[in-house]
Amino acid sequence: MTDLLEPRAIGQALVRRDGEAKVRGTATYAYETPVEDPAYCHPVQATIARGRVTAVDTTAAAALDGVLRILTPFDAERLASTEDAEYAVLQSPEIAFRGQLVGVVIAETSEVARQAADAVVVTYAEQEHDSTLAVDRDDLYAPEQVNAGHETDTAEGDVAAAMATAEVSIERTYSTAMYHNNPLEPHATTALWDADAQFLTLWDSTQGVHPDRAAVCEVFGLDQEQVRVVCPYVGGGFGSKGRPHANVMLAAMAARALPGRPVKLALTRQQMFFLAGYRTPTIQQLQLAADRRGRLQAIAIDVVEQTSRIKEFAEQTGVPTRMMYAAPNRRSTHRLAALDVPVPSWFRAPGECPGMFGPEVAMDELAEELGIDPVELRIRNEPEVDPETKKPWSSRNLVRCLREGAERFGWADRPRGRRDGDWLVGYGVASSVYPTMRQATSTATLRFEDGRYVAEIGAADLGTGAWTILPQITADALDVDVADVEVRIGDTRYPTASVAGGSSGTNTWGSALVVAARAFRDKFGGSPADGDEVSGDVDQAAKDDAHAPYAFGAQFVEARVHADTGEIRLPRLLGVFGVGRVVNPRTARSQLIGGMTMGLSMALHENSVWDPRIGQVANHDLAEYHITVNADVGEIEALWIDEHDPYVNVMGTKGIGEIGITGTAAAVVNAVHAATGVRVRDLPVTLDKLLPGLP
């Protein structure tokens, strides 16, 4: 148990420190780094889904004015490590998915680079590919573990027996679509190789400069001292920039082929659908058994999803079912199909996001079957301790969130299929959850410099507010005015920081900053001299293993469905969250409403339509991969309850970047069902799925 920092700057709704640069557009993102005389890269991609490159003819491309170099699988430098097949760019002629990198053109201008890339003639020996995910494939396999180190399967009691004898049981299959992160800033790098100094500088768009550097060092066989990664601003990531993708290795390779000259490489929006990661489609088979009063006897989820043939990523979709509700009999499994498809990866709340869809719709279906209010059904299945680990909760305020949300939303007077003119109206609810994590490594230095306290840590701000909230935490730990604190982030010249992922950034970097601040005060007292400096490591922060730390929430949605056309409008979304202490209400609210809106987008709009004949996403641009736009949203509000959690960390924070997207899509489906009586179990909810069932 930890005494939490006394909040002074913490809790203030300060305006973003990087705000002015962002509203003017003067904040420089990776591709925009001002460098002398840059060259421009354009990748060449495979046009088959499986096979091998037999020849690359660069004659026509190389003859164009302004072409500097063309790299192919036959002449690119040999990498030190090809262990990670995603990063082994241009190392082999083998093609494992359509759109894989088979070359890069480096030219004097971006126009010429692109023209020349089109002029490169690649010949292939094509093989039949297999890219269709199905629940009845005979080659599904159990991975050794699923993402974030979770067990692949868990079981307790006897689900089958409980299903057979329970008073009420439901068995349903739900599915979520393939989703692409699509941060607005395309994945981009400016890279410079200094051959004399044997030094590589990457201005890269990344959620973690240090993890980025580690991957590049491994692939190229360089020491950490030979690589610097810089990234002050990230134009969104949502997980896709959490780990580097092949484009970063290609940019570094291009720079090394043109020593002394900076090169710029940005993926096009279309290329991002092949090379920048995505969320696997999921198929979720749910079983719930309950008594007449709604107490769950069994809860089970069996998940089928895909990975690529060359690199495994197993999304932990079944994980939230393991801890969300009480039931004596439980099961969760994950099975994968390894296909000739691009490499899936992290996308905002991997596991919890798709994994809070099927179960939270199933709870609504069970509530309907039992004739119990779905808010009440959840409350009746509140577990006293974590059902998975049997540890007590660090704090669990799901019930408070449900009750407060219900009251504010007007849940008790909810319409059920009420008709308002041509519109059918209904309300839906679902729970949200996200684990509270802290990474094992992160160090901050704190120095007294020109009358101010300057902290340095290689953290990242992808719009989350780190530039603004890390000074708030540091100021309170030092007991000084926040205006006297500067925190510098986004550079490997600063001490090592963990990735901005798993909603762990504030918990991790903030802990290191507090350790540093306290060490600073211990060592130098209240009147330090210029240049006084200490380091603090997250390792030295108090750690609690005795509790199960999670953030919880409840989301409420009002759906209006046009009775004739099936058009769906969502005039109101409300989320009430228990996320520990909120450092900055202004930026926190933005994170939560942003997550909820992305959940709305998942519910109604997003869908990477896979064409199995050619093995690619058919709608691979922003005209056809629809994300929610301004006119799609009505009122979206995120609130949080006062929550004091002495077990998570010294700030009392739980992380807020991901919980907002969990449960939203289920709440939308449940609201649409309340309005229309139509239960959509495969996302997204579109008009064609509603029309046949409308009254």
Added chain:
Amino acid sequence: MDADITLRVDGEARRLTVDTRTSLLDALRERLGNTSPKKGCDHGQCGACTILLDGQRALSCLALAVAHDGAEITTADGLARDGELHPVQRAFLERDAFQCGYCTPGQVCSAVGVIEEFAQGWPSHVTEDLTADPEMTHDEVAERMSGNLCRCAAYVNITPAVQDAAAQR
């Protein structure tokens, strides 16, 4: 093929040589070093490249630079004058109408264009009475700002920010 053109960018005349294939966006970003307009899709699908072109909002990725010789261009950076932010920019800060900031200069330019379009009485898809001056309701603003995608999804802050800024006119 290259062409010599002049662009007036944020009040300053700039002479430059462009490939005739160069978009106005790439001319600004890669030739003139003005990276205020952003490239999010290069296909007119996201709005991140929005600038004010001869006073009206325009997608600079869909405009060829050579076709705009002599044009007057204002970027989000140019909206701030003498160190003072434009009212739209101040409203975006106050409402936290952005997170990552990448779509923001385009949103800001679009918002300035939208406010002017209201002032001139332009109707939109959601305007019911085409003979009256449109009112700056939530739905009107949201409709007109829908060409600017925000993946961080700050929409519920963007719309009131535009309304706030318009109210200060």
